[in-house]
Amino acid sequence: MIRLALALWLLADSAVAQGWPDLDRLLFSTLTRSGTAEASFWLPDTPDPAQATRAMGIVYEYIPGSAGNTNIAVGIYVRGVQGWQFAGQVQGLFGQSPSAPQFSATHAEVSTMMPGPNDPRCCPTQVTRWRIDLRTLAAQRLN
Numbered sequence: 001m002i003r004l005a006l007a008l009w010l011l012a013d014s015a016v017a018q019g020w021p022d023l024d025r026l027l028f029s030t031l032t033r034s035g036t037a038e039a040s041f042w043l044p045d046t047p048d049p050a051q052a053t054r055a056m057g058i059v060y061e062y063i064p065g066s067a068g069n070t071n072i073a074v075g076i077y078v079r080g081v082q083g084w085q086f087a088g089q090v091q092g093l094f095g096q097s098p099s100a101p102q103f104s105a106t107h108a109e110v111s112t113m114m115p116g117p118n119d120p121r122c123c124p125t126q127v128t129r130w131r132i133d134l135r136t137l138a139a140q141r142l143n
Helices: 002-017 023-031
Strands: 039-044 054-062 070-080 083-090 096-103 107-114 126-133 139-141
Touching: 023 039, 023 054, 023 070, 023 083, 039 096, 054 096, 054 107
Parallel strands: none
Antiparallel strands: 039 054, 054 070, 070 083, 096 107, 107 126, 126 139
8 A cells, every 4th residue: 555655646746747737735635535545636638738639637536445456437527727626527447557548529538447357345356448439428348
């Protein structure tokens, strides 16, 4: 857990240095109840802050009273004249370690790690690809 927190702190510090705004503040205010999260991810349509126009934000918020369990919340963000705006929350996407985002005019895709056969809950090994309809914000599992 400490390694994860350190890695996220270094990534956040690096993101601000590269021209991204305070992304945790944006993500936590739109996707969490508590205003904090165990982990957060910013997956833009391009890594260049000056060129990015859409992004997917993902947070893992601690479930109070649980034994270290988290909920996942996913949002779509669009950059406008006044900066990044929350377009809405995605429904039906699950998994850990989001990666490989891709955006098109009608949908976004992302991969997460999900439990495979005989995997313990702690240690998923199966890569799952998701497609998000940008009109309805519903996620569909592709594999």
